[in-house]
Amino acid sequence: MKQVKQTVKQLRRSPYQALAAALAMTLTFFVSSIFVILIIGGQIVLNYIEQRPQVIAFFKDDTKETRINEIVSDVKSTGLAKEVKYVSKEEALQIYRERNKDDPLLLESVTADFLPASIDISVNKASDINKITEFVKQKPEIDKVITPENLVEELIKWTQTIRLGGIVFVSTLVAISFLIIVMVVGMRIALRREEIAIMNLVGATKWYISRPFFIEGALYGIVGATIATFFVYAIILFYSPNIQQFLGPIRIFPINPLFFLYLWLAELIVAILVGTVGAAIALVRYLRV
């Protein structure tokens, strides 16, 4: 604790270098947090879309119930469908009412006869969407087929791009932070050269001399990761109603505060590692004991 206090005292003697190092760390971990949230959020959206029916086939009005059952069985027998759900005209009306419950004008004149019966099909693999679409289109009782087309594939591509971009961008920032730590700690070693020489002569061990610099590196990491997580938490908290409105039925918010605690702890470990390894490189490079 005494050495932590002494290190903080040393930092206050040249605050601009300390500020530069802490800011670099903050920026790195702020961007990292944003990417982590984007990647996890993207995965939640992807999971949601994958679980939704990917093919919806609407029946012509005069299709008999028995024929519908036959078509459902035919679709199931292809082995491509994970789930086939029949939605009758009445159920379609219920869904319509639920979705438009806040708009009485839209509810007024609509009855079950206006809405077609349909089957909602979920596929096992996104690549089977086209096959199953072609299969149901061949049935003369089918009026119209809608599919989200390549939405899932697009989303997969996007999440992969975000992940790859995140790794490259964050790695670059980590490397920059690392170099700044090496430079700042190196400058501090140079500033304290005389003191280090005296410590060395009075019998200080290499570890005793090096310890304040390791503490300094770790402090930059702790400050950076903590400020970054706090800002991300505040921003998410502030914008969550808007983002949730944009996402519609995909429930992401409210994010469990424990998530931010784990994010902070994970970033803390990485940040302390970056800080101390940076300090170690500076010590190897500049400390001649």
Next chain:
Amino acid sequence: MIQFESVTKKYASHLALEDINLKIEKGEFVFIVGASGAGKSTLLKLITREILPTSGKILFNGEDITKIPNNKIPILRRKIGTVFQDFKLLLSRTIFENVAVPLEVLGYKDADIEREVSQILEKVGILEKANDFPTQLAGGEIQRTAIARAIISKPEVLLADEPTGDLDPKNSLSVVGLLDKISQETKTTVLMATHNAHVVNEFKKRVVVLQKGKIVKDEKEGRYETG
């Protein structure tokens, strides 16, 4: 206590010390004298393991310190206090803080540091200067601070490299008098490198004279003739 056995030290083409054989007993006060470049500082640096000899052995309490691994050097240095001509005080720290450095290194608690530093500052006569900075002190007081720092951890050996170099004759005698007092009271072995004949001749101690890296004279209650 300290024994040099056939020690030679070469710096590139320059021969700093040649075939030095010297034995110093515990509690002895020894002046190492000679002109500039005679090898006095080299001799002291060999004892603190700042440098290694080109050949020969240096025994400290029977252990050859030329063979000790680097991680054991701090243990050796804790047994040695050093006073420098240029004082080597930290200008950004107070006198108290400067003297406290060796105790901090040894991991003393704050209360113990407070007590020990106050006692030693009183002993060297600068307790009232404890909160001053080195730049606020006179030469003699600064050297007393350096002595206080060198002896606070109760070393077995005290090395003083030209401690009177920047002092006037009165302060020089006073500083060496202090070293002598410490040596007698605590049985600390003192090795003082100097070319100040006045001081050497005043104290009548063992005198080892170096000339061009060789011991040319070693006398108990010796004198240093510069002419």
